[in-house]
Amino acid sequence: MEQATIGLSHYLMLSGILFTIGLFGVLTRRNAIAVLMSAELMFNAVNITLVAFSKFVTPAELTGQIIALFTIIVAAAEATGALAIVLLIYRRFRGINVDRINFMKW
Amino acid sequence: MSDIFLTNLTFYVLSFCVIAGGIFVVSSRNLFHSAVFLVFTLFAVAGIFVVLNAYLLAAVQVLIYVGAVAMLMIFGVMLTTQLTNVRLRHVNEQVLPALAVCLFFLGFLIYGLWDTPFEIARAAPPPDISYKIGTLLMTRYVLPFEVVSVLLLAALIGAVVIAKRDRS
């Protein structure tokens, strides 16, 4: 591999770092909306990986790009459902800090 | 972008934006600031897609996520009480364990990825990538495509049902 160009491993590193940042957010933030935002970061990290593999490993098939497209759509569906649940949590608990929601039954 | 130096420079600048933006998203106390930095990060990721020649995906990324983040902003403003005045604790008590886990995870990833040889293919990409993606979505991937649209519909209806106010 030549050193001058940006290779696959650069993209994988970037994706790994972004995924870790998102993971940290999901584990530590108290606000449910902030947790959702961190989850979006993790989705994006995965998409970078998919597109990078698509370009470097299977450039002719484009499978990675199509799966990344599906990931984005599923992320949108996930955000829809999650926001509805957050709204419901707000009505029940008068707040959306996830550490207050520590029981499964009302 | 024909020049290799320019491509590399673009990659490093965008990577810096992605990582810095991501750190701000998870560490900002103000939820609205987090959302704005999320837009910034997602836009930089779209830039990374452009560097990777995935123009269609970059456009879709911006289109879908900017709208989605706008919704997150609205919900954040609507549902978070005392956004600016009171300095509440914005992280839970797991910061240190979480940091340890994340650093371990990152180290593990780097260790695993750094020297792994991947089979780099040198085949030329198809000339019109967007056209090819469209064709593939309607032929080989038509089943997942339909499943995803049903999923979206289900999410839509589900969200309405969950969020509807009880009549009683």
Place this chain on the structure above:
Amino acid sequence: MLELRGLIDDIWDFIAGILTGLGLPQWAVELFGYAVLAVVMFGFVAVVVLFLIWWERKVSAKMQDRLGPMRVGWHGVIQTVADALKLLQKEDITPKAIDFPIHFWAPVITFVAAFMVYVTIPFGEGLIVSDLSVGILYIIAITTFTVIGLLMAGWGSNNKYSLLGGFRSAAQVISYEVPLTLALLGVIMIAQSLSLGTIVAQQSNLFKWYVWRQPLGFAIFWVAATAECNRTPFDLPEADSELVAGFVTEYSGMKFAMFFLAEFVNMFTASALAITLFFGGWMSPFGPDFGPSWMWFLGKTMFFVFVLMWFRWTYPRLRVDQLMGFAWKVLLPLAFLNILLTGIGIYIFD
């Protein structure tokens, strides 16, 4: 004779020649070239917008039986320049309670996003900065940044009227974006391309204009585009009788001017997009080589800008609930119907 074909390439070659002569490396030449091209585009659009602002004042004056600006220049043509200079010198009042970074960046984002669209709009034969293969999608994606800008302005101002204006605009722009995108899908299906250059090339005379094959699509697009530009009858985000000035309440001086200019840039964008997709873009209606292409582009676009102004000064404003109901209950089903009809049409005729 008046054809500006290849002007952009000429500018590029000229700059590249000078810089390479100075001994700069290739990447610096490219980077600088892009910057100069951006400044040229910015200058052009800025001049157009200054003209549009004057024109809007003249049109509104004529419709209300007034004269409008008459003092500065011939019939007040450089009134807008004078106004812009005045706004530049004015004190930029920043209220104490604002969220400063958000308040500061909101007009910048709105302004920059409004201009970024012009990368891929064909102004004439060969007059396009970059004919992206995903042109339409790019334009739709960039215009969504307006929502973020307005929400940031609404939140950052820390003022209830601003916040309400920002929320209204977010609801409106996101709702109308759905029928807008779906309406464009009809053209994309017929053209089998997302590139604006290709779509223009397919409409080489009056009878090939896509508006004949997509009348419903055009109607939906035009209504939704009016709403996207926050123009009357959809100007609820800054309905002055209800919300003072909406999201611009706390802005003054240069920042106010940026919002104001962005609104007019968006008007020009919507009109340019309408003619590019439905009315043949820079192609003359009487076959190729009938007058300079950029003049056809400007003429057609200006006509549609005029229609937007006409709407503004003749229609009353809608109510919020009417506005949302119209987008979801009327435009969206019609847009789906349009896609269905287009699909059937393609199946039968092609």
